[in-house]
Each structure stands twice: as structure tokens, then as C-alpha cells.
Amino acid sequence: MSARDSIFKQLRGRAREQEMPPAWISRRDFGDPAGRFESALTAAKGEVVRAPSLAAALDALGELLRELNARTVVANAEPPLSGARLEQRWPELEWHIVGETAGDLRAFCARADVGLSGADAALAETGSIIVSSGPGRSRLATLLPPAHIALLSTSALTTDIFTWTAAREGGMPANVNIISGPSKSADIEVTLAIGVHGPGRFIVILYTD
């Protein structure tokens, strides 16, 4: 008998009917979800820049790239970045637009100063953004560079993880990440260290649309 058969046989012999509880309904209701998002992410050592429009968000992005002394930038080809003509806007930078620029994406991500992405959704309660894999959407772009900047529209905000799963339907992309701050560890003497394996700077530009 295969291991699968013997495990399943053992479990079938011991199974009983017991109804699953009804789904948990979120108890949260934030009057100002954007404000909650900002305070939660800031508490987790992430950074939030607020912008009144997408145009202002791109201006803020330019300032951040200057402040970070960025020279090489990898950007996922996803909204709102895909329409932003990044290479024309900042021609002094070396760009890799995922799925568009030729060359080794992985090697570029490994030496890039900054990774740029959008976000599918964001959780106000925990200050988290949700990114997923797909065409033009690299996993390493938001992971290997020392800084990750995400452009997030206020319309993508949902209350918490319960409202996110309640609205979710269908299958999952190959890879989804809920990101709630910069990479951190407290493994040496319970002392907080930022930027262990993932980005040490995690900056969300939260813009109104």
C-alpha cells in the first residue's frame, strides 16, 4: 500500500462529522482607512508618503529616488507604473522594466538600488500591501534590492485580512505576498535589526484617486 493510501485509510477510519463554523466577519470599521494604514505601517518601521493624486505620487517618487541616491531601478510593468513612462521621465537612471527590458532580470534585481511595484490590495488594519506574480510582475524586483517603493491607490485599501479573504475569489496566482514592513529580525540578543534578507527600506506612496 502506498503511503498516501495508508495515511488516508487511517484518517478515514477515524473521521467524524463535525460542522465547520461560519466564516468570521471582520469586527473592524476604520473611519479613516488611509490614516490607519499609515499609522500601522509606520509602527512596523515602514514609511508612508501621502499624495493627493497619481501625478503628485510620481513627483514624490522622483524625490525618493533622488534621496535614495538610486542609479539602477527595476520596475514591475503593472498599474500605475506601466503608464508612467518611467524611462523617459528619469532618463538619467538605469532602468529594467520587467517583461520589456532585455537582459538578465535576476542579475539586474541583485544589483538594483530600488525595486518599484504597484499593489493589488492593501490592508488598513496592519499597514500591509499585497503583491502577486504574473506577466510583467517579478517577485525578485520587490525582494532583492535594498529598497522597495510601492505605489498604492487609496481605492485598493480594504479593512483587514478578513475583508480581503471575503472579497477574494477563484484561484491564486503562483505567488502572492502580503508585505507589512521592511525585512527585520530580532534573532541576535532580541535586538531589532532591519534589512536582513529583504529590503531594509519599505516605502509606500499612498495616493488618492
Place this chain on the structure above:
Amino acid sequence: MTATFPQFRQQARIAIEDIRLQGALDTATGNLLGARIQALAELPDSEKLRDHLKSIRSSTLANLVRYLEIFERNAVAAGVHIHWASTGGDARKIVIDIAEQHGVTLATKSKSMTTEEIHLNDALAAVGAEAVETDLGEWIIQLAQEPPFHIIGPAIHKTREQVAELISEASGRSLAPDDIAMLTAEARRVLREKFLAAGMGISGGNIAVAETGSVVLVTNEGNGRLVTSAPPVHVAVIGIEKVVPTWDDAAAWLALLARSATGQPLSVYTSIISGPARNEDPDGPREVHVVFLDNGRSRQIGGEYEEVLQCIRCGACLNVCPVYREAGGHAYGSPYNGPIGSVITPLYSGLRKYEALPHACSLCQACKDICPVRIDLPRMLLALRETEVREGVIPWPERKVEEAAAVVLAHERLLRFVTWIFRRLQGVFLRDGRLQLPLWLDPTLGRRMPGLAQRSFRTMWQAGELESKE
């Protein structure tokens, strides 16, 4: 690794006599507990959410095979290779076969209790595949060749000086111990090379979601993301009890996991892996394997220990346990330590080999109170002790003495008679009012128990010599 009575006592003694270690243990467990209290206080209806998660776990275990089948169907549809392992040996063989098939000489790992349970790293090394731990704490103890000290903080017992020495040796650069940020940066540099060179990534899985055939991994450092994104092959080894039916169920688990563990509302990265990279994805593994491990789990279903399978591995019970907080993690002789380890280690790996663990408990019930799913660990520790008595694990002289004590304690007049005799006989052993028994008779192992008072509390109370404070 085992935990017989002499082994447990010896390891506990080493930890208790190490003043610096005691300080580190107090700091780590105290910080984690404080953060947990704050995080749960901030969460509305957290008590009801705990009941809800317990109900999810219990109802899933009641019909585990149904949800494992749904997971399998959905994961296979997403392109995952599913394997089933009855024992740790089966699981090791499956992973080794995958490694050999791909000619893997270097694998990166994110922290996984399940792979610690089956001693995967040694097995991989034996076939020429080096497995490098990438969680900072787990890497430190791998360099030190030690088992994890705490379920979520494997290296909390190491000083920065010890860490600096270990990392210096691994990287070939001499590092000063005074700068933790520098040590972390060096770990990042060394392990980054490993991530990019590895032929295989190995992880555990915090949750398996049947609805979409997804594996959920939580990490704070990002190593979970790297292990599952950079190498061409990803293998996840997961206990069969980690499955939940739906994403709503997984949300309840996630809402309580990090809050109970470290007091964070969510871990920094919650990674959801649902099959290999799709054709149009720019990066990601081309092959994903899920190895479901039984290793003693399925036989608990329907029995008196089924409840222990509800554990979500937050480690909160360690932080609150008076025995763990003194004896430390190594005394348990198992990657699963603390109260939860004292129950699951004997169940998975044999009661005789881990005979001391059911006794590493004062029955204070703190673990039951703090457990996010309210697992009644003290009940199961008592049940394991009963089994030990039944199966003769406890030596018969001890058993006879305890049986006699039970009779005496149950009969008041007999108790009075026996204490009367002891009071008269204890004189030969009394030194400064404390008993000094010959070692072979000494139940306290060298601590000095006070002698019986000349007049008992009961006598004084009945004579009206004690005043009630009311």
C-alpha cells in the same frame, strides 16, 4: 536526541547555572509575552476569535482526509507535485530523490520545525547536498551545530560575542561583536550568495489552504520569500495537520499567529505559494513539491491527544512556562520544546526516549490559558504520566512510594499518624532545621527540604492559636 530523566536534569542544570543565559531567557520570553498581551488587547473580540480558530482546527481535524484530498486536487491542478510520507525516513527519501534528480549540491532553507523533526539537513549532507539555513537565528545555531532553543527564536540563548565568532568563522572576516547591524549585514551578504547559487529551496509551511491548494509561509526576514522565489525548485515539507478548508479559515489563523508569537499584527512577509511559476511569469521556481508528513500524527485523531494537533506553532506556551523559562530549550532534547514539545515529542518520537518530558511541568495551567486555541496541555501531560506508570516507565520503587503516599493522603487519621512518626524519626537527618537525607533516598536531588514543624498548622488552628485575618 532524547530526554531521559538524567539527560533532562543535566541539561536543565547547565541552563540554570548559567546566569547570563537565565537573563537572556527572561528578556526574550518577557518581551514576547508583553508584546502579545498588547497585540491581543488591540484586536476586537480576540477571545471569541480564539474560540473561532479552535473550532476551525477541531472541525478540520474531525474530517482531515476530506480537506487533504481537496488540497491535493487543487494543488495538482496548479502544477504542484504532491508526496505523502508516513515516517520521517519516507520524507527524507522523497526530498533526497528530488535533490538527486536535479543534481542539487546546495539548497537554501527557510526555518521549518517539520524538517528539524525529520533531521533533513544531515540526510541531505550524506548525499552531497549542503543545506544552508537562512533564518538568521536558525543559521547561527546551524553554525554552532546546536538544536533550536525556542520554537520561534532558535538562537535566543547566544550572546552577540558568540554570534560574532560564528559569523566571522563562516565568512572569513573578523567581525566585532558590538555592532548587531554589522553582523546582520554580513549575514545578508553571505546568505545572499547562497540564495542565488542554490539549486533548491526547502521550506516548511505554516498553513496549507485546501480551497486553492496553497502553502502559506510567514517570515520576518524575507528568507521565506527568497527560498521560494530564487531557486528553480521549491520543496515544502508540511505536517498533515496544517491544512484548513478555506481562505477565511486561514485568515483567522494568520490574525492570531503573529500576535500570539511576537505581538506583531502580521509577520512582515506572508507568502502564499500556489504552484510553480506560470509560463508568463518573469521569475519563480519551475517546479514546486509539497511533501505531507504523517510521522505519528494520523494515529492521534479520535484519541485523547487529538487536541495537540490543533497547535499553530506560535511558541506562546514556552514563554509562559515556569519550567521552560528556567530549564531552557535544550533540556527537551527535541526541536519542539516547552509545554507543546513535552506532549508532541513523546507522541511522535516515543515516550520511553522522552520519559522526562511529561514531568517537565508544574501543572500551573498557564500554557492552557495563553494558547491561542486553548489546547489543554496539562490534561495531556497528566495522561502521558499515567501511561508511563501503566507501562512501567517509572521505576517500581518510586511507583510504590507514590501509591503509598496516595493512600496516606486520602486518610486523615493515617496522615496524622504517619507525620507523628516522621516528626519523631527526622531528628537524625535534621541540620539547621532542614532535612539532609542520604542521596539515594533524597527526592529533592540535593536541595534541602525543611523538616516537619514540631506542631502542625492544623493543630495550631484547632487550638485557636491562629487568628483569621477576616
